[in-house]
Amino acid sequence: MKYxxxxxxxxxxxxxxxxxxxxxxxxxxxxxxxxxxxxGVKQVNRLKPDxxxxxxxxxxxxxxxxxxxxxxxxxxxxxxxxxxxxxxLKAFEESALDYLLKPVEAERxxxxxxxxxKVLSGGATPNYPEKKLEKIPCxxxxxxxxxxxxxxxxxxxxxxxxxxxxxERSYLTDLTLKGIESKTDMLRTHRxxxxxxxxxxxxxxNENQSADLHxxxxxxxxxxxxxxxxxxxxxGI
Numbered sequence: 214m215k216y217x218x219x220x221x222x223x224x225x226x227x228x229x230x231x232x233x234x235x236x237x238x239x240x241x242x243x244x245x246x247x248x249x250x251x252x253g254v255k256q257v258n259r260l261k262p263d264x265x266x267x268x269x270x271x272x273x274x275x276x277x278x279x280x281x282x283x284x285x286x287x288x289x290x291x292x293x294x295x296x297x298x299x300x301x302l303k304a305f306e307e308s309a310l311d312y313l314l315k316p317v318e319a320e321r322x323x324x325x326x327x328x329x330x331k332v333l334s335g336g337a338t339p340n341y342p343e344k345k346l347e348k349i350p351c352x353x354x355x356x357x358x359x360x361x362x363x364x365x366x367x368x369x370x371x372x373x374x375x376x377x378x379x380x381e382r383s384y385l386t387d388l389t390l391k392g393i394e395s396k397t398d399m400l401r402t403h404r405x406x407x408x409x410x411x412x413x414x415x416x417x418x419n420e421n422q423s424a425d426l427h428x429x430x431x432x433x434x435x436x437x438x439x440x441x442x443x444x445x446x447x448x449g450i
Contacts, residue, residue, distance in 0.1 A: 215242040216333055219260055221253035221279070222246075222268035222294065227315060231266055231294070234319055240326040250279035251350040251357050255387040262289045264329060266313070269295040274350065274359060277303070281344040284392035288339045290332065292325055346396040351377050351384035358384060362397050366412040366428045370405045380412075380430035400447050402426060402436040410448060 218241040222228045228246050235241040244262045247253040250271055257265065269276040276293060296315040310332060311325045348359045365377050370390045377384045386393075390407060393399060399407040414429045416436065424436035426444075436444060 214334070215240060216263040216329060217242050217244040217260070219244050219253075219256055219262035219265045219289070220246040221248075221250065221256070221265055221271075221276070223248055223271045224268070227268070227294070231317055234317060234322050235266075237319065238322065238326055240330055249357075250274040250276065250282075251352075251359075251387075253279055254282050254350060257283060257289060258287060258387055258389075261287065263333060264290045264292060264310070266292050266294050269293050270297070273357075274348075278348070280341065281346060281396065282350065282388060282392075284389050285341075285343065285395065286391075288341060290329070290339050291341070292329075343396060345398075346393065349377060349386050349388055349393065351386045353382065353384050360384065362399075362409070363411065365399075365409055366430060366432060367402075367406060367408040367434050368393055368399065369407075369434075378432065380428075400444055402434055402440050402444055404437070404439075406434050408434050413448070416444075 218235050220228050220231050232243055232246065235243045244260045245256055247256045251274065267276045267279065280291060290310045293309045293312040294315060294317065295312060298314060311328050313321060313325060346362055348361055351358050351360050360377060360379065364379050366380060367378050368390060369376050369378065374385050375388060375390055377386050394401060394407055399409050402408050408426060412428045414427045417425045419425065422438045422441060424441050426434040426436050428434065
């Protein structure tokens with residue numbers, strides 16, 4: 214059995230070299246690649262690899278930050294790749310399956326393959342410690358933007374995707390609503406909405422015991438009957 218492998222590295226040569234080694238291996242099936250962490254999150258969600266070979270140092274958002282943005286339900290096993298041995302200890306603190314030093318050698322990759330085979334053939338699922346999200350990767354047309362959680366008023370989902378709403382505009386993100394809820398302090402108001410309590414201005418209760426929540430910038434977020442009481446409890450009202 215071969216395991217689907219995704220390579221995430223900002224250096225094209227490093228990606229190409231690892232692609233060659235993975236294709237030469239009897240254990241791995243090369244599933245694809247990404248040149249940055251934001252694209253990496255998207256590719257993990259789209260390709261659903263068994264394992265990712267993840268560069269630690271990348272511009273904008275490093276490999277450790279990217280791991281914190283992955284949905285636990287879609288989490289693959291991780292092998293960190295780095296040019297700096299000083300990151301090795303931190304990689305293991307992050308519970309990585311293994312780490313590789315650049316330039317990756319075929320013999321060293323085969324030792325990693327032995328570890329991969331032992332873990333994945335047993336049917337185990339990844340169990341990495343969850344960290345609070347401080348930022349989320351978003352896109353606006355052809356612009357990639359990393360937005361601080363504190364700047365987001367609310368998050369919503371619809372047929373077009375998951376949207377992070379700031380006072381100024383709306384951005385698309387490849388993170389899931391469930392993943393954002395589990396890794397932030399944002400509060401559920403509706404099956405399709407999360408709200409940042411720091412941006413709440415007021416809540417208007419409707420006759421049917423649903424509500425309309427208004428943000429400080431004047432936007433309206435629906436609160437369903439199911440989530441009204443939990444929301445009030447969370448806000449201490």
